[in-house]
Amino acid sequence: MLFFTQCFGAVLDLIHLRFQHYKAKRVFSAAGQLVCVVNPTHSLKYAPTRCTAVQTSVEQAVLPPCHHHEAVHDPQLVPCTCPLFSCPWEGHLEVVVSHLRQTHHINILQGAEIVFLATDMHLPAPTDWIIMHSCLGHQFLLVLRKQEKYEGHPQFFATMMLIGTPTQADNFTYRLELNRNQRRLKWEATPRSVLECVDSVISDGDCLVLNTSLAQLFSDNGSLAIGIAITTSKVHNAENEM
């Protein structure tokens, strides 16, 4: 009898430990993720698509496709990559981040995993939610855009771009994750370089695409939470080669 009582006690202890582990894991993952509230930037001066060059030419020529200023010849000199305004600024890759912060007031966040909380999802298209993400020694630009690709049917497009060259971008993998109402949507891809155009990535649809009803299912009180994680893709490549 004593044996059974002890056995029962041990089982109870195990269940308790398991419960504590789950709780700790949840608290830890919640504490490890920085939640950033991102307000929309409703574009009044929405420029038509600025990029017409074919994307594949970027890798070959290492020249920015968005040369809306004919004078750009230095491959390191890139036009402003902020997708919101037809910004006349041009500068070297190294100063793009400070330009985005100072001129366009885009926030920058640190951390391997962050939660991007876009507010006021109901606002009419075109609307952008933008943030910079500093991680693994590089800066990334996350753009969430509400746009009417088909008139009367707004959709949401989310993509991540490296503030660096396409060759540097190939070393990373970004993941965007939505999780709510017993639904989960994950998008994983190699980030594009800001030398390519955010407009063309979105018009190609080579990004996370959400229709309005799905965006509503994932939203809470008009806000959409997107989990972001960036990793180096070297391990993936090594596995694929085997």
Add this chain to the structure above:
Amino acid sequence: MLFFTQCFGAVLDLIHLRFQHYKAKRVFSAAGQLVCVVNPTHSLKYAPTRCTAVQTSVEQAVLPPCHHHEAVHDPQLVPCTCPLFSCPWEGHLEVVVSHLRQTHHINILQGAEIVFLATDMHLPAPTDWIIMHSCLGHQFLLVLRKQEKYEGHPQFFATMMLIGTPTQADNFTYRLELNRNQRRLKWEATPRSVLECVDSVISDGDCLVLNTSLAQLFSDNGSLAIGIAITTSKVHNAENEM
């Protein structure tokens, strides 16, 4: 010197073992997954949306919303759930599977994880790719549909439905996964019951949605491979409650 030679040999052995492990792992996972080639069923007699009832009424009334036959009163008597034709067949849930196999020649596959390989993705909309999946003691219906929600812009919609009641469907989670060209897209959700209508699930967009360009990125030689996995959702619920 001999010591260093032996050390080097040991390191080489370890690398070799590691490589063998990766290879075995890949072969195993490939062998564990049943790949099923699914040819399209181009619908000539495409019926207009047969479901007009609100989905929430299904859970409350446990009555099929698609009563295109006014005589349906028995809650266990459901109209044919094949979404392709305006099929006049009506029957009990228990015989829906045999009806789908015999009348509509829909294949049924066994296994926890399968790969659904849809061929001829270029065919014009509307086109359906349908299969039944037998798993965890239940039968599921996977529907991939190419449809023009917005004229001139075909999209792909994929969803999984349980051949059972909505209450039974709540016990499961299905996952659809696309993985190609350094992009990965995962959709996880609770399957709907076939008592609800596949048409309404797709028109609501509460499923995996792909635009044509993304479908092309994930396709290989005009075929799209979708990894399918079904699990019981009880563990998830237990974790959420903690």
